[in-house]
Amino acid sequence: MSFEVPQMVNSKGGQIRIFMPRYGNINERRHQLHEVIRLSGMNLVINDFDMPLIIKVASIPKERIQVYFIDNEEYFKRKATFTDEDGNLFADNDERAIFFAKGVVETVKKLNWAPDIIHVHGWLASLLPLYLKQFYASEPLFKQSKIVTSVYNTGFEDTLNEQLIDKIAFDGIEKDSIAELEKPSYENLMKVAIKNSDAAIIGSTDLNEELAQYLNTTKIPVLPYKKREEFAQAYEEFYTTKVLD
Structure with missing residues (x-):
């Protein structure tokens, strides 16, 4: 869906850019990734450490869509995506x-x-709504931007590093606004994402019961699950009548 939704918008004349991590299992030569020097070269402060940001870009074949890859050797060079060979979540996820x-x-x-x-x-990507709404709240470029979060049943068991809440608080975000992350489970990450979004979409038929109940209590617009063959019209209508209205 992270491809098909932009493809649908692009086909209707919208201007689309896709952003994703440059995971180590992505073949740069095959997909013709190349670094964009004018966008790279800055450091991001993560828990008081400077981490170099490298931006690479590629185009989707037969589509006029560019994909921007967020890269950093320490975070994304490894071949596995989220877990080590024993199935344990990476400590720095x-x-x-x-x-x-x-x-x-x-x-x-x-x-x-x-x-x-x-x-x-x-x-x-679940921390993006939080950072946009709080850390970058005064950034004029995003003043009119609306955030939509799709909620899927493709999470993880166990929890992320329990210091996550402290690392976010280091950026000046109040702990009271992210109290759920005292236990950084998949469900709690998604709750924080939903809480800082303008709308949400249910992306799986068998959504986790805890998240389904949370979505039932939220005050933002929520689009129910749509089958692959019917999502295009439903998403377009949701964007225009519920998100941008």
Whole structure:
């Protein structure tokens, strides 16, 4: 869906950019990734450490859509995506999520591109709504931007590093606003994402009961699950009548 939704908007004349981590299992040569020097070269502060931000870009074949890859050798060079060979979550997945959120926003700022809608897919991007609404609250480029979070049933067991809440608080975000992250489970990450979004979309048929109940109590517009063959019209209507209205 992180491809098909932008493809649908693009086909209707919208201007689309996709941002994703440059995971180590992505073949740069095959997909013709190349570094964009004018966008790279800055450091992001993660828990009081300077982490270099590298931006790479590629185009989707047969589509006029560019994909921007948020890269950092320490966070994303490893071949596995989220877990080690024993299936354990990487200890720094929390910092990878913070880095991705900041990296996307800083790249969009350098592009000087004000998106109407920022659509978030996947738990690694789940801190993006929080950082946009709080850390970057005074950034004029995003003043009119609306955030939509898709909620899927593709999370993880166990929890991220329990110091996540302290690392976010280091950026001046009040702990009271992220109290859920005292236990940084998949469900609690998504609750924080939903709480800082302008709308949400249910992306799975068998959504986790805890998240389903949370969505029932939220005051933001929520689009129920739509089958693949019917999502295009439903998403377009949701964007225009519920998100941008």
